[in-house]
Amino acid sequence: MNSFIVKGDFCFSKSKSEIITKENAYLLVENGMCKGFFDTLEKEIENYTLFDYTGHLIFPGMIDLHTHAPQYAFSGTGMDLQLLEWLDKYAFPEEAKYSDLSYAKKAYSIFCDAIKHSVTTRACVFATIHSDTTHLLMDMLDKTGLYCYVGKVNMDRNSPSLLCEKSAEISAEETENFIENTSHKYKNIKPIITPRFIPTCSDELSFKLGEIAKKHSAPIQSHLCENKDEIEWVKELCKEAKNYADAYDRFSLLTDRTIMAHCVHLSSDEIKLLKERNTFVAHCPTSNSNLKSGIAKIREYIEHGLNIGLGSDVAGGETLSLFSVIKEAIKMSKMYSYYVDNSKSPLTFSEAFYLATKGGGKFFSNVGSFEEGYEFDAVVLNFTPYAYDLSVKERMERAVYTNEDLKGICAKFVNGNKIV
């Protein structure tokens, strides 16, 4: 079924420094996997179904390593606040509404429709503490055709009463049920263990979640070193931990299947620890500027060889558009280089595009490129007229910088299935 030929102008990362473009080329997809490019419709491939996107740019689907589905409802509002105040005023009151199945259905359907028609093909998604509506979200995401990890959130301390689970035991038990019930339920939707962050998870809960992750070989997502006040708070809460990252590591929550969102202010020790554990960093620059969290030291993390992808972090980030996130990652790295440390060169377009595709895609195995052996995740952009012939690479940069994604996409494929 999902063997075919796709024709168009392809752009993808081979490495952080190398973008490959294939103009007016034919890509063979077999059983959902990329099998190589052809310049012409040769005999070998002429009998395959052809998706003809001549003149259109075709990108690998973008990978959103960090977003909050229930926060989409208020994205782009309350942006004059900083993290802890913003959580109290916006995020927590909204998330509390997701105990209500009918509200969740309405709000999640708007989120699912938006992410389905974005340039994102894969995402790691926070839901809320509510198992029922997290199941509902997974059902709805399954229907979009996207590939997603979805987490029922854990919170058993320092949380508003409506979002505070009754005990570490109950929270852990619900989580284990959640993992067992959903691990094999869907083809493309998978569960992920989701302690919100250290401040809202007791030691007992964190310990149990580490155990469950081990037992079920489950992936994990959480937040790390987003904001300086938050880091101070964690210091007070975890006097035994060497640092914030260590506060997770003590409970075996830092693994090579863990995504830590933000990592704005990692210390050298924390960078080393994340490298040792092969943990993924979800860099969320749109959120970090909005909530005045700061600018993550991405050049340093790249130099240390950390696994890095990008995250929209809706609604700290104002938009699901990974094009906006790529652009912001570059712009903010320029300001970091200008104002904080001019020995750290800014991200190039090529590097930021890599992070949004192949970098984050690594969490899903061979995803985020059109090289042979990669799953065929792709987004086809609408045709844009130009005043003169731009090269494919120039059109690629322009599409990202001018947010052509927001004007709508032409088609979208996830592991070889056409979903838009």
Place this chain on the structure above:
Amino acid sequence: MNSFIVKGDFCFSKSKSEIITKENAYLLVENGMCKGFFDTLEKEIENYTLFDYTGHLIFPGMIDLHTHAPQYAFSGTGMDLQLLEWLDKYAFPEEAKYSDLSYAKKAYSIFCDAIKHSVTTRACVFATIHSDTTHLLMDMLDKTGLYCYVGKVNMDRNSPSLLCEKSAEISAEETENFIENTSHKYKNIKPIITPRFIPTCSDELSFKLGEIAKKHSAPIQSHLCENKDEIEWVKELCKEAKNYADAYDRFSLLTDRTIMAHCVHLSSDEIKLLKERNTFVAHCPTSNSNLKSGIAKIREYIEHGLNIGLGSDVAGGETLSLFSVIKEAIKMSKMYSYYVDNSKSPLTFSEAFYLATKGGGKFFSNVGSFEEGYEFDAVVLNFTPYAYDLSVKERMERAVYTNEDLKGICAKFVNGNKIV
């Protein structure tokens, strides 16, 4: 002809700190001017034509105080470079093409179509050194219905040969002809004197342009203190000037009808001088981050009471979207406050919205608000469904932050004329 009623959800700035919203309200427009709001369709207004945008957000048209029409063709490309290199590699070679009438026609028609359908209603536009194609641009902009100042650019030194005018005399003469020929030719399109910047204008030329401006009471636009290398260059070029701003002031080019773009790195003396002259600052944050110019000290300029508006600065800025510019102004002011000077509070949404409307609108007199006595410039956004009832102010912030403008606008008015 242009007396009517408009119904919808209005949002506008009364002051920097005060946003007014009118939900489901009726605005009376008489002879193109705002004449007050009504809660219901009272007898007094029931016979007017009604434009019914119930449920839609209606903003004052955005004011773009600084943009380069010929650079639109390559916007969003070459963003890994800094100013002077970027000018040599991208801006100058492209601008040289505008000696060719047929190329200019093609490229300017794409620019005109884009800005017509943006949220901008008024703009101050750089063309190129070429009088013929600058006339063409004015003809084409006139057809859009927008209100624009358009400048034939002056360059007589330190410029690539194709863009270097033969002498100060010829450049000045062409400019005076340009002013005389276009000042009364159009209702909404006006000429503006446009020395590119000190490095490309000899003292003789600057002197002559100051004289022409005085003689014809013409407005002026140029660039000031964008990039530190540029500032050093100006120091070398103008050893007699106290500073960069003074280099213009010596030639009477700083007036209350002058717009200086960028002003990223003004010294205290320069701030005082701009205040004395009542000169306008066009703050261009999207460009300043892309070209790694830095973050303009906007809080300080506000404290000193400077006239400030926003500019897209295409193609240093990647997009004509003033919504993007508003957002970037806020984000960058947060980073400035975080990394450079925490005594300077970030711009609030209300302040940045003010700059994009009433702040820049002041250059056009009573423009940029729906208060009585303001010209009716408005943009009507498409209807967006939400998960729950957001207030008009929340929808307003969300529309800007999520770039709803890029999905297309519903209608647009310029001084009481419906143009989209």
